[in-house]
Amino acid sequence: MSKTKSVYTCSECGGTSPKWLGKCPHCNAWNTLVEGVAEGTSKQHRFQSLAAPQPVATLSEIEATDVDRRATGIEELDRVLGGGIVAGGVVLIGGDPGIGKSTLLLQALDALSQTVPTLYVTGEESGAQVALRSRRLGLDGSQVRVVAEINLEKISATLEAEQPTVCVIDSIQTMYSEELTSAPGSVAQVRECAAQLVRIAKSSGTAIVLVGHVTKEGALAGPRVLEHIVDTVLYFEGDTHSSFRLVRAIKNRFGAVNEIGVFAMTEKGLKGVANPSAIFLSTHGEPVAGSCVLVTLEGTRPMLVEIQALVDSGGPSPRRLSVGLDRDRLAMMLAVMHRHAGVAFMDQDVFVNAVGGVRISEPAADLAVMLAIQSSLRGKPLPRGFITFGEVGLAGEVRPAPRGQERLKEAAKLGFSVAIVPKANAPKKPIEGLTVHAVERIEQALDLVRTL
Numbered sequence: 001m002s003k004t005k006s007v008y009t010c011s012e013c014g015g016t017s018p019k020w021l022g023k024c025p026h027c028n029a030w031n032t033l034v035e036g037v038a039e040g041t042s043k044q045h046r047f048q049s050l051a052a053p054q055p056v057a058t059l060s061e062i063e064a065t066d067v068d069r070r071a072t073g074i075e076e077l078d079r080v081l082g083g084g085i086v087a088g089g090v091v092l093i094g095g096d097p098g099i100g101k102s103t104l105l106l107q108a109l110d111a112l113s114q115t116v117p118t119l120y121v122t123g124e125e126s127g128a129q130v131a132l133r134s135r136r137l138g139l140d141g142s143q144v145r146v147v148a149e150i151n152l153e154k155i156s157a158t159l160e161a162e163q164p165t166v167c168v169i170d171s172i173q174t175m176y177s178e179e180l181t182s183a184p185g186s187v188a189q190v191r192e193c194a195a196q197l198v199r200i201a202k203s204s205g206t207a208i209v210l211v212g213h214v215t216k217e218g219a220l221a222g223p224r225v226l227e228h229i230v231d232t233v234l235y236f237e238g239d240t241h242s243s244f245r246l247v248r249a250i251k252n253r254f255g256a257v258n259e260i261g262v263f264a265m266t267e268k269g270l271k272g273v274a275n276p277s278a279i280f281l282s283t284h285g286e287p288v289a290g291s292c293v294l295v296t297l298e299g300t301r302p303m304l305v306e307i308q309a310l311v312d313s314g315g316p317s318p319r320r321l322s323v324g325l326d327r328d329r330l331a332m333m334l335a336v337m338h339r340h341a342g343v344a345f346m347d348q349d350v351f352v353n354a355v356g357g358v359r360i361s362e363p364a365a366d367l368a369v370m371l372a373i374q375s376s377l378r379g380k381p382l383p384r385g386f387i388t389f390g391e392v393g394l395a396g397e398v399r400p401a402p403r404g405q406e407r408l409k410e411a412a413k414l415g416f417s418v419a420i421v422p423k424a425n426a427p428k429k430p431i432e433g434l435t436v437h438a439v440e441r442i443e444q445a446l447d448l449v450r451t452l
Helices: 073-081 102-113 127-136 152-162 188-206 225-229 325-343 361-378 404-413 442-451
Strands: 006-010 033-037 091-095 118-122 147-150 164-172 207-212 232-237 243-253 260-265 269-272 293-298 301-313 320-323 348-354 386-388 418-422 435-441
Touching: 006 102, 006 188, 006 301, 033 188, 073 232, 073 243, 073 260, 073 269, 091 102, 091 188, 091 225, 091 243, 102 118, 102 127, 102 207, 102 320, 102 404, 118 152, 127 147, 127 207, 147 152, 147 293, 152 188, 164 301, 243 435, 301 361, 320 325, 320 435, 325 361, 325 442, 348 361, 361 386, 361 418, 361 442, 404 418, 418 442
Parallel strands: 091 207, 091 232, 118 147, 118 164, 164 207, 293 386, 320 348, 386 418, 418 435
Antiparallel strands: 006 033, 232 243, 243 260, 260 269, 293 301, 301 348
């Protein structure tokens, strides 16, 4: 009996190597080669005839119209998708176990099933388990078609027979193809099954939603090519101990990226949150030291988030810790405050937190973090109704943030009355109920806060 030949496949780029290496020779990623069974070459690929050339069109001559979207019935999900599901589009959604991926998709399929045929393919549960979950969610009389299957060829035949408008595959890591000998969840199986489902979606016009597992680092499991071949990539964020969930668009060929949808987990499933700013603002009876409200921008939505800072004596080895913000950027901001504003933190612990579990990646949070740190260090709270935003450079300059007018209008609508913003973001016309102070440098902002 011949020995089974092994091949090592990179989980990042999908490249293969005949032996294990510490670093992938294709993408130079470390410790990403996973052992699997080498796949034989089929006769169809071994004896291919020369393909005929395909017709080529000039870009300006191609007729292009806006894609039609079908609303899912869940407003926050439609916002993240860019307005709804596109026919023939493939969506990949990932997140921690138990965070609500299957719940949200079952709710969306139930709403869609009122008007179009839908199909739920489950590889992790039985049909009875899906039915029990639908009863718990209050989806009595649901018209969603369900099949429990993990064989790709059988799923393809079911899709051809049912011809659904929207199909959910839960999850892609449980699917396998008979053409490959490796186990479900391996790099080769995930890549092949995803590619086949994408081809089915494009040829039939069925919108397919793939549920993906995540690794312990929070990234989607499987080869990185999985995210490249789909049209939209969504990530579930949030603490499983909290009732709030965020769905963020990382990639979207039919809409804006970094758009987010905010949901609250209830006994009847996930419900959209109309005013997400209320989640990320603490309810202090009186202003407290170390708290500053930031107007951040997530996709097309301005949101108000409270930034909290705590400065405490740390001894010879002070700590720098941030939750929801970049730790390296925090160290840079402390250096800027020391160099340009004369505020030293050499023997102080500095802790920064974004309230509500939200993750802020935009640099427009710099000014709010610095003012919160200054407030905690002095032990003096910022004035009631105070908001700010702006990027701070290493030279101490305060740079403008995109769409500053929308941020200020959102803050004024929620009752905030005082703002410190970059000079380039100062409104040309006064905003009712909001006093705006424009600054060019960080030392100006810190001096101005002392007088407010």
